Amino acid sequence: MRTIQSVAEMKAVCREITRGGNTLGFVPTMGALHEGHLSLVRASKAQCRATAVSIFVNPLQFGPTEDLDKYPRMMERDSKLLEELNVDVLFAPTVGEMYPPGATTYVEVADLSGKLDGSSRPGHFRGVATVVAKLFETVRPDRAFFGQKDAAQVAVLRRMVCDLDMDVEIVVCPIVREKDGLAMSSRNAYLNAEQRQQALVLSRALMRVSHEVDLGERDPRRLVEIGTCVIAEEPAARLDYFEIVDPASLQPLSEISRGALVAVAAFIGNARLIDNILLAPR
Numbered sequence: 001m002r003t004i005q006s007v008a009e010m011k012a013v014c015r016e017i018t019r020g021g022n023t024l025g026f027v028p029t030m031g032a033l034h035e036g037h038l039s040l041v042r043a044s045k046a047q048c049r050a051t052a053v054s055i056f057v058n059p060l061q062f063g064p065t066e067d068l069d070k071y072p073r074m075m076e077r078d079s080k081l082l083e084e085l086n087v088d089v090l091f092a093p094t095v096g097e098m099y100p101p102g103a104t105t106y107v108e109v110a111d112l113s114g115k116l117d118g119s120s121r122p123g124h125f126r127g128v129a130t131v132v133a134k135l136f137e138t139v140r141p142d143r144a145f146f147g148q149k150d151a152a153q154v155a156v157l158r159r160m161v162c163d164l165d166m167d168v169e170i171v172v173c174p175i176v177r178e179k180d181g182l183a184m185s186s187r188n189a190y191l192n193a194e195q196r197q198q199a200l201v202l203s204r205a206l207m208r209v210s211h212e213v214d215l216g217e218r219d220p221r222r223l224v225e226i227g228t229c230v231i232a233e234e235p236a237a238r239l240d241y242f243e244i245v246d247p248a249s250l251q252p253l254s255e256i257s258r259g260a261l262v263a264v265a266a267f268i269g270n271a272r273l274i275d276n277i278l279l280a281p282r
């Protein structure tokens with residue numbers, strides 16, 4: 001595996017890979033890799049001739065009071081994991097390399113960027129869209145792999161790729177969960193043993209909503225109420241949002257349909273956790 005820090009060198013290496021007609025898969029990450037990330041790498045390896053992964057904790061997508069400084073950084077361990085999966089190229093630029101002094105250009109996906117996580121994390125999706133657009137231009141992958149756990153991010157990036165006529169296919173891979181249902185996340189590292197148990201309330205609320213849909217409930221407002229009540233039963237959880245939306249427009253639904261996105265975000269201690277399911281009413 002080649003590890004590259006410079007944009008110019010990454011461009012040269014990726015162009016060389018694709019010039020010979022090889023398909024290039026790309027998995028952008030912020031590191032602290034877990035099974036969820038590794039499943040994206042495996043999907044890329046299965047679908048593409050070569051795979052590039054980036055590790056970059058992007059300051060632009062963190063708010064001033066968020067966890068940028070605390071965000072887990074474990075480059076040596078991550079690099080070993082990627083090496084074991086036979087990743088071809090690891091791109092690990094510095095902040096100065098990605099955002100040289102004087103950079104003033106941003107990518108703003110209007111409307112969608114203010115929904116779900118975007119409504120409680122102003123500027124977050126502007127940071128995500130800007131860095132992913134830059135990474136796409138550097139790597140120019142055929143396919144880019146993202147996790148369904150970041151459902152709003154997926155909606156924003158699909159919109160960006162469509163609006164800017166980018167030649168990349170977005171591939172979305174299923175959420176990877178711990179045995180007890182907790183969605184894997186780098187931020188789970190912030191939880192102590194007690195909070196780790198309390199965090200299960202997110203997946204429990206989603207499962208409850210799914211169960212109610214199986215029993216015939218079709219009123220999104222009632223389902224949101226039910227999910228919100230489950231979260232309220234865990235006093236350690238502070239709800240950010242519980243919504244049922246269309247997965248592309250992120251607009252609240254007035255009627256439950258196949259593929260409706262049930263999304264939740266809640267704080268457990270200082271950790272802001274997100275989770276979601278796609279409904280499949282019978």
Ligand code: PAF
Binds near residue numbers: 056058131
């Ligand atoms: O999902 C993430 O880890 C980040 O938002 C991404 C896509 C790597 C951009 O920094």
